[in-house]
Amino acid sequence: MAVHRFSPDQWHNVLAALPAALKVADGDVIITQTIDAAGVDKDGISRTHGPNPMNGPIHVDGAMPGDVLQVDILRISPIRPDGWTRGALAGNVVDPERVRDLPPRDRIEWNIDLDVGTVRLRDDVPGLEHLVLPLEPMIGCFGVAPAGGEAISTATSASNGGNMDYRGFGPGARVWFPVFEPGALFFLGDCHAIQGDGEIVGTGVETAMEVEIRLSVLKNRHQAWPRGETAETIYTLGNARPLDQALQHATTEMFDWLTGDEYGLSAVAASHLMGQLVRYDVGNVFDPAFTMVCHMPKKYLPKSLRPR
Missing domain, CATH: 2.60.120.580 (Acetamidase/Formamidase-like domains)
Incomplete structure (x- = not known):
């Protein structure tokens, strides 16, 4: 290496x-x-x-x-x-009639403390004067x-x-x-x-x-969409718009993973596990394609049939 x-x-x-x-x-x-x-x-x-x-x-x-x-x-x-963000929620994440109430999408500056490992707004915002984020x-x-x-x-x-x-x-x-x-x-x-x-x-x-x-x-590992794992879960990602299509891609990829060579579950067994144990994260709902993440806890899965 x-x-x-x-x-x-x-x-x-x-x-x-x-x-x-x-x-x-x-x-x-x-x-x-x-x-x-x-x-x-x-x-x-x-x-x-x-x-x-x-x-x-x-x-x-x-x-x-x-x-x-x-x-x-x-x-x-x-x-x-230092870093920067935009200063308002995106128009597509609020009710349409409320878009006109949003503040301008100005660039907002943030300070990053490289030694302590924190992030905070550079300028005071009423109500957030003491906000320090990890x-x-x-x-x-x-x-x-x-x-x-x-x-x-x-x-x-x-x-x-x-x-x-x-x-x-x-x-x-x-x-x-x-x-x-x-x-x-x-x-x-x-x-x-x-x-x-x-x-x-x-x-x-x-x-x-x-x-x-x-x-x-x-080598020779079939998958259609990105996959990943944490210490506790395996997960799949779907990218598409509308959001339900991104969810469909992520869910189908998890179903294929569980019923494929690695875990070898039947469609019925995979459906039971997914129906009761799946958790979803929202990756992105701003970009042209949205991202949904489908998690499955490792502790309920059969032993993997092939090393990673």
């Missing part, structure tokens, strides 16, 4: 089969510094334009269509003492090149991942993406210091981060 320090000199606003910026071996670790969603780096210098410029793509040796790319998020560390770093946008030669904007997401903005993509997360192109061609960026479920103001606290990940190839 090698460790690579990847310092990009160009960034991308699409996930696509672009020339590789870095080539690594199966199981290698990559340490890289991201810029924020508007293209500003750790020193406050504008490097490119938004939305959500991505580092990459990273070519992983041995990854082929029909395989799975495993992404272990080992560390996410803020490298800038630093909860996450990756907002990451994934692989999509199938069929498509180029998918970093403003949205699909079966290849992308701008899912799920707050569970923090340190310690393990995520699996289906591979559609040789080398997988992995991208990442758009990191947040903290974000609520749904990204309902259209941003988290956008900032620059240093991210450490491990990329591994799992």
